[in-house]
Amino acid sequence: MSRPDPVQPAYDFSSALDPVVLLRGGAEVCIRDDHFSGEAELLLRFAPAPRVVFHAKTPMTGGQEFPFFFDDSIESSFSFNGQKIVGFKGRWKANADALELDWHPESEPVVLCDMQSKTSVAAIFHLFNFPDFRGGQHQGVAPLGCALLVLESEEWKISLQELPEDATRAAWNRIKNEGGCFLTHVVKMERKDGEPFCGEDASEQCFLLANFLSFVKGGRCWPVCGVGFDAVGEMTWATFASPRISNPPYTWFNPFKASQAEHLFPLFAKRWQQSEEWKDCLRSAIYWYAQANTSGGSPGIDAAIILAQSALERLAHHYLVVDKKMISPEGLDRLKASDRLRLLFSSLNIPLDIGVSTPEIQKVAPGFKWVDAPHAMTDIRNELVHPASKKQVSNCFFDAWRLSLWYLELSLLALCSYDDTYTSRLTAKYATQSEKVPWEKKA
16 A cells, blocks of 8 residues: 655744744834835744744835834834734834834734635644654554654544654754754644534644643643645645744653554543533643643742642542532532542542652651642642741652642543553653553552
8 A cells, every 4th residue: 555645844944943934915014103014024933932923124205203113102003914913013123214123913823814714624733842753553554754643533633744754853853952943743634524624623623732732742832833725735724823842851641652642632632622611621730730840940840849739629629529529619628638639539540659659758758647649749739838837848849749740640641531551750760661540450
């Protein structure tokens, strides 16, 4: 059987240190009573940090002055191809002949068309700094030489393909040696029934996918710069956004066992789409998870402990009170934090014991009368937030951080009814060592 051709990026991001022109068009800059008309480029800039910006060039006509640019309180506006772009002005320069101006959109993605009316049969998104994975279940139908991950929900098929000709490995070599942001994968999105879909539907699926991939990677990871194509390959819509990237130290996902993500995705999508409340709960928990899975710097481990346990309490409230109705809101509020988490973990069959994998906690647990891991975690968190008892627990911060994130990863997996393998940040000796989730061991 012949292999399909690789999916190609819609834009050339191969020279990621240089700005990439995403779109060109007409520009109108209005500053106070002055109007400047000319041309503009919509750029994706990578330095000093990724961002989408409009760069406008307009001629200056006689008699216009520009000292007012120094005053940010003066009202200004910017339009691209006749569409007003809410945002603010950035760097600029002007002389008697021309004005150059950066205009920063207030939010991303930037949408310049009616996404509800524009339809496509396929959409391409671009993924930066995603792990170099292997071991997908669909590798037999992948383009030659390209690792492939296929994520299928009830209605959608999403393919993550590495770049051809070893470009993904080259990108990761640069990421490891230089840092920064580089294109590593192309995402293709299509409906399983082959029917057309509007750009708004694609954006909703992209939001789901962004949260899922952030959980898989253990840090921020958003597909960006989506382009819709019709049946004859013509572009029908586009959205523009800068990559959100991070460098998390650990994750539950084994990059050499990519089938884990393929197994989890339909379960995650089902839970996400179960209700708006579940969507908001998962989104919040994954946002805090990505923030808490720090590699040092900001936030520090002390702040990460607080963030991770906030996410766990958010999950506990939604699962125990809203979803399962195991306890009333007032009843949950009356419980100590350790009891709330203990109830969540017990109901999900996640172990509670303090083990040898958290040696500092294990060492001091008898003296502080910590009966189990939730008790130790919440007591350490309380000492960070309300240090009234002045317990000397600073040596336990690293253990508490790892333990909190381990519980958060397992809780999210269990809430999606995931029953495959994962990498335990508590016991794994290397990133590619996986084991069965603990509730399956008990089964």
